[in-house]
Amino acid sequence: MNQETLRERVAAVLPEVTRVRHDLHAHPELSGDEKRTARLVSEHLGRLGIEHDTNVGGTHGVVATIRGRARDGATFALRGDMDALPIEEESDAPYRSTVPGVMHACGHDGHTANLLGAAMVLHAMRDDLAGNVRLLFQPAEEVVRGAEALVEAGAVDGVGAILMLHGWPDLAVGKIGVRNGPAMASSDSFRLEIRGRGGHAAYPHDTVDPVLVGAQVVTALQSVVAREVSPLSPAVLSVSTFHAGTAHNVIAGEAELSGTWRTLDPALRERMPGVVERVIAGVCAALRAEYTFDYHWGTPVVVNDAAVSDLVREVGRDLLGPENVVELADATMGAEDFAYYLQKAPGAMFRLGTGCPHRLHTPGYDFGDAPLAHGIALMVETARRYLLANSAAEPAHYEMV
Ligand code: NI
DSSP states (O other), rough: OOOOHHHHHHHHHHHHHHHHHHHHHSSOOTOOHHHHHHHHHHHHHHTTTTTEEEETTTTTTEEEEEESEEEEOOEEEEEOOOOOOOOOOOOOOOOOOOOOOOOTTTTTHHHHHHHHHHHHHHHHGGOOOSEEEEEEEEETTTTHHHHHHHHTTTTTTOSSSSEEEETTTTOTTOOEEOEEEEEEEEEEEEEEEEEOOOTTTTTTTGBBOHHHHHHHHHHHHHHHHHHHSSSSSSSEEEEEEEEEETTTTTEOOOOEEEEEEEOHHHHHHHHHHHHHHHHHHHHHHTTTOOEEEEEEEEEEOOOHHHHHOOOOHHHHHHHHHHGGGGOOOOOOOOOTTTHHHHTTTEEEEEEEOOOOSOOOTTTTOOOOOOOHHHHHHHHHHHHHHHHHHHHHOOOOOOOOO
16 A cells, blocks of 8 residues: 555544544543443444454453455554553643543553554455454553453464554654664562561560561662672662551561562563572571562563564654654663563564653643554554565565655
C-alpha cells in the first residue's frame, strides 16, 4: 500500500478515534476496574464486525482477531493498555477527567484509542492482509497483572510477533524512539521478617534487637550491587520499607522489611534471590536473629527483538522520515508487564512522541490528539509488512514510497 492510501485510511478513522480518546480520558478507570472502557472497546469492535472475546483471563481484557483474506500467514499482535491512575487531574481540557482522584496520567486513553484506530484501518484492508492481526486490549498494566492474565488465557498463542507503543512526553509529536535489546528492567520484590527477642530498652543484653539486625541487613545488602554485580550491568537493590517497634523504651520483638530488585540481565535476575537470602541469613546468624524471607517474582526484563525493532525503524523512516526515528541510548529501570508477552513471542515496544510538557504519572499529563495519526499508521504498516514478510506463497516485497 502506498503511503498516500495509508494516510487517507488513517485520516478517515481519525475523527472517531479522537472522540473515543476524549471519552476514555473523561471516564478513566483504575487497574482491574476497566468495565466501561472494555465495553466501549467491545461495542466499537462489534459495530465493525470484528470478532472478539471479552472478560478474557477473568479480567476486563478484550482480545480481537482480524483475519486477512489475501492468503494464510502468520499472526501479528498489537497491544494497548487501558487503565488509569489514582491521581487528581489538573487540566482545562473539555474532556478532562470526570472522576475525582482518577486520571489517564500515563496516556493509556491514547494507547486504547490508537489500537482501536489500528483495528479500524486493518479491518478495512483485510482483503489485502496476508495473515492475521491479534488485538490485545489489556487491563491492569499499572499493577502489572493484566498481561500475565491475558497470556495465561492463551491470548498470544500462535502469535509470531508482538508490538506495543508508549506515548512519550520527551519526544516531539512525529518522532519515535526505538531500541534493540533490553529496554526496561525486571521488577521483583521481597519481604523479610526478622525475629529477635523483645524486652526493656534499658536491658539490651536480655534481648535480641531486630532493629539493629535489620539495619545491618540493609547495609550489607548494599554490598550486593556494589561487589557482586558487574559495574557494566545496571541493577538496583532497594530496601524500601522498614517497620518495627512501638515505644522508645521497648526493644521490639520483630521487624518487617521489604524491597525491590531490578536488572536488565535475565540471568542475573535468576541468581539474585539466592544472593539476597545468603546475605540475610549470614547477618541474622551472626546476630542471633531468625528470619522469614519471601521472594516475589514480578515482571521479567523487556528485551526488544532486533528483527521486530528493525521493522519499526524501517516503517518509521518511511512514514516519518529518518530524522524522526530516534535511537534511545539508555534503557530504563522502570518495568512494563509487556515483558510477559515477550516470553511467548518476540516483539518490541517503541516510544511515540506526545510532546506533552508534563511528565508521565503527573496531574498535567495528556497523551493529546496529534500523536494518534502517527501511532495508528505505524502500527498498521508494521503489522502489514510483518505479515507480508512472514506468510507463505510469493516472496515478500514492499511496494512502498
Ligand atoms: Ni503506561
